[in-house]
Amino acid sequence: MSAPETQTRGQRLFGWLDQRYDLSPVVEFIEHKEVPVGGHPMVWYYLGGTTLFFFLVQIASGVLLLMYYQAGEATSYESIRYITTKVPFGWLVRSVHCWSAHLMILSLMFHMLSTMMLKAYRKPRELTWVTGFLLFAVALGFGFSGYLLPWNELAFFATSVGTDSMKAVPVVGQWLLEVLRGGPDVTINTLYRFFALHVVVLPITAIALLGVHLLFIQRQGMAPAMAHQKESRPGIRFFPDFMLRDVLLWLVCLILLSGLVFLLPYGPGIPGVEWELGKKANPLAPAYPGIKPEWYFLWIYQLLKEFPAHLFGLEGPQAAVGVVGVLMAAWALVPFLDRRAAREQPSPMFTDLGVGALLFIAYLTLKAWDIGGLAKGETGLPDPRATSWACAWIVLAIGVVVTAFRAVVQKHRWFILSGAAIVQAVLNGLLGMDYLLAGAIVVVLAAVAIAVILRRPAPAAAGGTT
Amino acid sequence: MSSLVFALVLSPVLAADPAETGAPAAQAAPAAAPAAQGALPPQVEELFKEKGKDGQPILTDSDRAAVTKLPSHILATVAKKIDAGTLGGANHLHILLSLDLSPQTAELVFSDNCVLCHSDPEAQGKSRLFSPDPKASGSPAHLNLKSMLSDAHFRHGLMCSGCHGGSPDDEVMGGAIKERWPAKDERQKDRGWVVGFCGKCHGDPSFMRGFNPSLPTDQVAKYKESQHGILLLQKHDSKAAQCVSCHGVHGIQGPKNRLSNVHPQQIPFTCGKCHADSQYMAGYTREDGSPLPTNQLELYQTSVHGKALLEKGDLGAPACNDCHGNHAAMPPQVASIAQVCRTCHAQNGILFDGSKHKKAYEAHKWPECGQCHGEHGIQKTSDLMISDSADGLCGNCHAKFAGNNTQCNQVARYFRGSIMELADGDAHLGGDIEHLAERGLDIEKLGAAKGELDEALVQARSRIHAFDQGEFDVAAKPGREALAKANTLVADAHSEYGFRRNGVLASIGIMGFLAVMLAFKVRELNARRKK
Numbered sequence: 001m002s003a004p005e006t007q008t009r010g011q012r013l014f015g016w017l018d019q020r021y022d023l024s025p026v027v028e029f030i031e032h033k034e035v036p037v038g039g040h041p042m043v044w045y046y047l048g049g050t051t052l053f054f055f056l057v058q059i060a061s062g063v064l065l066l067m068y069y070q071a072g073e074a075t076s077y078e079s080i081r082y083i084t085t086k087v088p089f090g091w092l093v094r095s096v097h098c099w100s101a102h103l104m105i106l107s108l109m110f111h112m113l114s115t116m117m118l119k120a121y122r123k124p125r126e127l128t129w130v131t132g133f134l135l136f137a138v139a140l141g142f143g144f145s146g147y148l149l150p151w152n153e154l155a156f157f158a159t160s161v162g163t164d165s166m167k168a169v170p171v172v173g174q175w176l177l178e179v180l181r182g183g184p185d186v187t188i189n190t191l192y193r194f195f196a197l198h199v200v201v202l203p204i205t206a207i208a209l210l211g212v213h214l215l216f217i218q219r220q221g222m223a224p225a226m227a228h229q230k231e232s233r234p235g236i237r238f239f240p241d242f243m244l245r246d247v248l249l250w251l252v253c254l255i256l257l258s259g260l261v262f263l264l265p266y267g268p269g270i271p272g273v274e275w276e277l278g279k280k281a282n283p284l285a286p287a288y289p290g291i292k293p294e295w296y297f298l299w300i301y302q303l304l305k306e307f308p309a310h311l312f313g314l315e316g317p318q319a320a321v322g323v324v325g326v327l328m329a330a331w332a333l334v335p336f337l338d339r340r341a342a343r344e345q346p347s348p349m350f351t352d353l354g355v356g357a358l359l360f361i362a363y364l365t366l367k368a369w370d371i372g373g374l375a376k377g378e379t380g381l382p383d384p385r386a387t388s389w390a391c392a393w394i395v396l397a398i399g400v401v402v403t404a405f406r407a408v409v410q411k412h413r414w415f416i417l418s419g420a421a422i423v424q425a426v427l428n429g430l431l432g433m434d435y436l437l438a439g440a441i442v443v444v445l446a447a448v449a450i451a452v453i454l455r456r457p458a459p460a461a462a463g464g465t466t
Numbered sequence: 467m468s469s470l471v472f473a474l475v476l477s478p479v480l481a482a483d484p485a486e487t488g489a490p491a492a493q494a495a496p497a498a499a500p501a502a503q504g505a506l507p508p509q510v511e512e513l514f515k516e517k518g519k520d521g522q523p524i525l526t527d528s529d530r531a532a533v534t535k536l537p538s539h540i541l542a543t544v545a546k547k548i549d550a551g552t553l554g555g556a557n558h559l560h561i562l563l564s565l566d567l568s569p570q571t572a573e574l575v576f577s578d579n580c581v582l583c584h585s586d587p588e589a590q591g592k593s594r595l596f597s598p599d600p601k602a603s604g605s606p607a608h609l610n611l612k613s614m615l616s617d618a619h620f621r622h623g624l625m626c627s628g629c630h631g632g633s634p635d636d637e638v639m640g641g642a643i644k645e646r647w648p649a650k651d652e653r654q655k656d657r658g659w660v661v662g663f664c665g666k667c668h669g670d671p672s673f674m675r676g677f678n679p680s681l682p683t684d685q686v687a688k689y690k691e692s693q694h695g696i697l698l699l700q701k702h703d704s705k706a707a708q709c710v711s712c713h714g715v716h717g718i719q720g721p722k723n724r725l726s727n728v729h730p731q732q733i734p735f736t737c738g739k740c741h742a743d744s745q746y747m748a749g750y751t752r753e754d755g756s757p758l759p760t761n762q763l764e765l766y767q768t769s770v771h772g773k774a775l776l777e778k779g780d781l782g783a784p785a786c787n788d789c790h791g792n793h794a795a796m797p798p799q800v801a802s803i804a805q806v807c808r809t810c811h812a813q814n815g816i817l818f819d820g821s822k823h824k825k826a827y828e829a830h831k832w833p834e835c836g837q838c839h840g841e842h843g844i845q846k847t848s849d850l851m852i853s854d855s856a857d858g859l860c861g862n863c864h865a866k867f868a869g870n871n872t873q874c875n876q877v878a879r880y881f882r883g884s885i886m887e888l889a890d891g892d893a894h895l896g897g898d899i900e901h902l903a904e905r906g907l908d909i910e911k912l913g914a915a916k917g918e919l920d921e922a923l924v925q926a927r928s929r930i931h932a933f934d935q936g937e938f939d940v941a942a943k944p945g946r947e948a949l950a951k952a953n954t955l956v957a958d959a960h961s962e963y964g965f966r967r968n969g970v971l972a973s974i975g976i977m978g979f980l981a982v983m984l985a986f987k988v989r990e991l992n993a994r995r996k997k
Binding site: 095236237251 | 906908973977984991995
């Protein structure tokens, strides 16, 4: 009877709640939850958190924008203008929403890449990877649908070009295009459905997926380093040790966001990373050259350009979309393909796959930005030859530095896929070979090299330590 | 059932090519009908068999395509002309078809014996042969078959015989051809007859109504009043320009055609053909007896008007004829120069009319606008022109003629100072707006204020022509107000930017402080854990 008298007010409140909701197991769980330490830098554990932080910023700023935004032919552009010029701190909210969107995708990409490099997807966390991949797809959907909402010229044409590539999907392409656009062309109907997607369908999907993703992580804990990397060190407590670090990083992200929003309210001005309102969309105006999608779609945009009009009886864009589909599917199924990691054995091929994918995407993205070709065009348009030349040098330089770092510092010995990406860039950019031909050559070479290595006795084959 | 499927499968094949599938003639009939339409008269088919020296047919597949497109009545005319021998042979037909004739032109060409005979290289010597490429064939330049067939007269059905006499049906050139024109020596000696000859139609409203009802018919009356007309018709100076000097002979085009000699962008060069030729113009003088200059074209090309017309393609900019007149071309007199300028620059003219300068200019018999702006070489005006010192326009004249009137000098300085204040303010504002827009500030009101300032600046520059401070201030005052308003808005925007900066810095400061505190806490937890 005397116990309640010695309890603090907080303890009494907890007791009251615990009686009703049985909170003790939850507290127990939190108190004993640990984050594994050792094997690789802790920094990789924070990227999911920062992505979540930017997602929360998106929800908060999105709700604020929604208080003034009015979707409609005569109101979309006007309401965004009103938000940025008349609404108190409206400029801040819109700029935060735009910056945070890009930072969220950037953080998500690094999060995914780190999971790839550390093999955190391996058994038993395959479904965490798959839900993560789906969240990535949803994030891209957010970017694509949100881009049209200001109903300005740039958004209108970029959406026309972006949705047009849907036609390339075999069999149902035209149907898909019309479903997406709400008709054969981009009209205000497209805006209405993009708006519905952006503020209702995608948020519900994202929150549901995120819930499952986080539930998996809570159930299984964060992935420890692989058996061969592990150092026997005790983990740190999630609460409050790791939690406080997380909050600290979120604060740093918020400081970074504030600085960017203040210094560059309309983005850095790079094609695909800018959101100046410009002119209102005019469906009757002719599209101007140089319309580019957002930066994370640029590699697909460039890949479409690299394909000829027809290839092996397929239409060029169809073949390109097919290639993107196969690459994406392979990426989504990595946990099931990587059998060695599932057995806690070193899996250098998949480490190299991550580096190779990064170099492959980097080369295409740089080319899409016309890096190095802007000044040399004879017709006033960027010169594709000069662009390929400069981009290949950049990729070669990055590739050499990364490979040297991996070889010397990380003692990696498996470079076939990253090497293939570098060789393709060199063949296309420096030797002027057709991009697809260069691709076919390196795919064959890589396949032969992998076949040879797999046939050799196991210890020599493994080589790498990751 | 199976036969129905077979028929359905086979039916497209049958429809595609009855000849190949061996279908009976009755089924093939619909396909045969266009072939009958495309059949050529036997005389024409004969020409397709003619071979050149290299053993190859002279008429090509594209000739066949061209001739097949011709309506049947024109084809019948072609056959008739082959029979009559006026269409000389395959080579002659090839030349005519290579001109890519429209059906209308083809109808005229194949029915006109003059064109047919004079375009047949086997029937005519070089000096009388109309050729698609006179340079290559050695014909005189005015016998260009291509430009002759596109001539405004020819296209309206006024063919060779319309000017030269005779009839398009004549198979030989009769005496009628010599009746219309004076004898060769006479017509070379005194070109005055040309005016009367063209004027016979172009001065007759009832005749012209039948061809081009909107074309004026007062050209001859005007020409008689022109300097060219006086020289030619009264002084019998055949060097003076008459109709063909500007419009050409064969290949005359209306002024809207870019290839025409009288298209606005061509006029300076058409006039310059004589007026920029110092040898040709030697001996011609102005009213005061001084030689007529020949640098007008050169000056015009550097002028604001010349650049607008010839470089920017602004067809509203004046060419020679817009100030001097077309058919009634004359140098404008002192009294009329200002009126000529006023046709476009009306407001400046009205302001000048009410100014003190008006009387002074009349007393000195100075041309109004030309006195300050020049004539053929008028340059874009500059704010620096307004100055009471020796380098400005005002200073020079006033020193000589106005006894350096201090009040005038003061007004000139006021104009200059005010205009420069507004212009400098406007230029700065442009930079400010760009700068503020990049920083995400609202520039809508600022843009509107700049618009007001721009308009006021245009008005103020124009109102200088009243040479009156009060009149000038009607425009300058709203300009100053707009500038002041814009400067206030810029200051407001800067203070808003300052507020944002301070807000962001304060937030970053607070967040930074929190972050540091957190970092300490994390370190403390770390240390505790290690213990």
